[in-house]
Amino acid sequence: MKVEVRMFGFVGAFFLVMGPTYWWLSKDPVGTTALTMAFGLNALIWFYLFFTSIRIGPRPEDRDDAEISEAAGDLGFFSPYSWWPLFAAASAALAVTGVIFGWWLLIIAMPFLAYSVIGMVFEYYRRENDRYGEMADGHGPRST
Numbered sequence: 001m002k003v004e005v006r007m008f009g010f011v012g013a014f015f016l017v018m019g020p021t022y023w024w025l026s027k028d029p030v031g032t033t034a035l036t037m038a039f040g041l042n043a044l045i046w047f048y049l050f051f052t053s054i055r056i057g058p059r060p061e062d063r064d065d066a067e068i069s070e071a072a073g074d075l076g077f078f079s080p081y082s083w084w085p086l087f088a089a090a091s092a093a094l095a096v097t098g099v100i101f102g103w104w105l106l107i108i109a110m111p112f113l114a115y116s117v118i119g120m121v122f123e124y125y126r127r128e129n130d131r132y133g134e135m136a137d138g139h140g141p142r143s144t
Contacts, residue, residue, distance in 0.1 A: 001049055001052060001053035001056075001059065001062065002053065002058070002062045003061070003062070004049050004053075005046065005049050005050050005053055008042055008045050008046040008049060009046055011042050012039060012042045012043055012046055015035055015036075015038050015039035015042055016039050018035055019032055019035040019036050019039060022035055059071075077124075079123065079124070082120070082123060084116055084119045084120035084123055085120060087112075087116035087119070087120075088113065088116040088117050088120050090116075091109055091112040091113035091115075091116045091117075092113055094108075094109040094112065094113075095109040095110060095113050097109075
């Protein structure tokens with residue numbers, strides 16, 4: 001992750017320098033706010049990548065002496081068929097539309113958005129003992 005951390009570090013440094021420079025040259029609050037927010041969002045991604053790279057160590061892509069075969073294998077688990085992203089996107093679109101047309105629509109959309117995001121996050125969540133048909137406290141089978 002060295003390359004990603006460096007890339008986002010350079011882009012963040014650019015936004016950090018350009019924000020005050022833009023303000024000094026133009027006195028435009030909208031552009032300055034946009035550059036400041038771009039720096040903040042970039043800093044979030046950099047922070048995540050930096051600490052993830054410390055936690056997982058160097059990948060084969062980060063080493064000059066790595067072989068192509070070292071990167072073979074599973075990259076992770078990707079849901080083969082899930083309806084939750086569709087529901088989350090539709091709920092988010094409804095919530096954003098609520099900001100535009102009326103707060104009442106946003107208030108209606110927020111429970112749907114929360115429910116769909118929770119459903120997407122916990123779609124494959126299982127308790128440790130669920131696969132054995134036992135309760136999580138280990139006191140026998142579940143009642144259905």
